[in-house]
Amino acid sequence: MFRSTHDGAPAASPAIVASKAAGLSVRLERVSVRYPGTPHTRAALDDVELRIEEGEHVAVVGPSGAGKTTLLHVAAAALRASAGRVLLDGQEPWALGSHGRRQLRQRLFLAPQVPPLPPRQRVVTAVLAGRLPAMSLASSLRSLLYPLDIGAAHQALQPFDLDGHLFDRVDRLSGGERQRVSLARALLSPARLWLLDEPLSALDPVRAARALQTVRQRASQRGITLVVSMHQVEMALAHFPRLIGVRAGKLRFDSPPSQVSREQLRSLYVHEESPSEATDPMPEEASEVTAVPMVWR
């Protein structure tokens, strides 16, 4: 365990108990994304219409390759849509100058599916990197010399059970621990919109539920807009007030979990049978259960 002097010291981390400010709203208007040079011509996102209000919490579900990551990247201004309009807080990121776009990017936090942590970096530095957008170059360099707010890093790691790893190197951590470090980084970022791309993929069910709870709780405390893509449909149904189903680049449903039917979920995940699979000696589509993904069977 970390030294107890840092435990429960609220004064140490002004960022965590930041004043409540409005989240960022997201609007996609007829957005399509095609990756250049891909052999199949299907769009990664196809004419998507979406509105996420300030402070809303949304889960994005769908099979692999459905376009969840593309959706998050477009909403994070990390990827430019091939067609349509993206509005973040009413601003079109690609109509802004580079300075304005950077200011907009400072107000959102994208946690990619693979934790973006340099293997030789220490956990404390990796977590504090979440604050970089709010830091001057001078203080970010000073923080490399001696971490500026160890207490804040410690507090951000604690809900993810990683406070004991504060001074370990990232390459000593397991895949699931790295994912949680990446989430702890989100807690320290000054962003008003969190876009988390499959943040639970390497976590066991208990840890995943706890991590999700922490993230949601912090986001609501600070009024942050939260968009999480995930494969654990059951967990998305249980935790989120709004569910978006994506399949083949299109939104299949967008409603509160109570209005999402079993049938909708099944058709979201059902595998399209290719001719070779159809002639398989043991056709699996006969059984109703197998069409339902493992995670929520």
Added chain:
Amino acid sequence: MGTDPGTLAASVRSPDERDPAWPGRVTWLLASLVVLWPLLVLTEFRPWAMLDARSLHATARFLAGFAPPALDADFLRTVAQQTWRTVAIATAGVSLALLLAAPLALISTAALSISSLSGRMATLPFVVRQAARGLMVALRTVPELVWALVFVRVVGLGPTSGVLAIGLTYGGMLGKVFAEIMESSDAHPTRTLLTNGGGRLQAFFYGLLPQAAPELTSYTIYRWECAIRSSVVLGFVGAGGLGQQMASSLSMLAGNEVATMLLVFIGLVSLADGASAWLRGLLR
């Protein structure tokens, strides 16, 4: 099963199972052979001429003059002094080169491009990067020997011209390789910091440097080693150090003095080699 892999590849495989990159690979291999052969002919590359009896004899006579190495106290004192000067020239030269290379590498590397996060790099950043690369090309194209000849006329005979010459040429080399090391390390952490609104230098220090540090260090030390060797050549045109000493020993045909200095060089280079391995171990 015991099927002959050759026949399997040729006849049994369906078109789906063939490696689509194979024809291209064969073409490039053959093309490079076709280009290489005339080059060997052009450069009169005939290594077997070295084994000719007459050349062997001449080589042996030349090398015999090197033994034993000169070890008298006076000479050793001079060598020690000049060795120290050589190390100083190389170190000062590489430090100057680093001052040039670090900003040029940061400007020219595509790894820190914000505009290319979403597709192609914008025009202005592209032009700036090309300009920085052009400057580095110019710096390293002029051999340090030529820079030294220029500076000997400006600042006079002595180590200063050697330092300036190494600084300019090596600045161009270090900058280019630094930029490329950064481009070949994992872009994911850096790009994520940039998409989340971090600055280029912040992304460099928090995303890129932790990954690239060992490579950057070992290349810098390798360049220091090269600077030691290079200072010998520069010494021949009056830029001071062991090289100047070696030039005078060679002109007096004092082979054993040359041998002593060569031994010192071997020592210096293995020192650089050891330092590099040690530092890489520290940074791993």
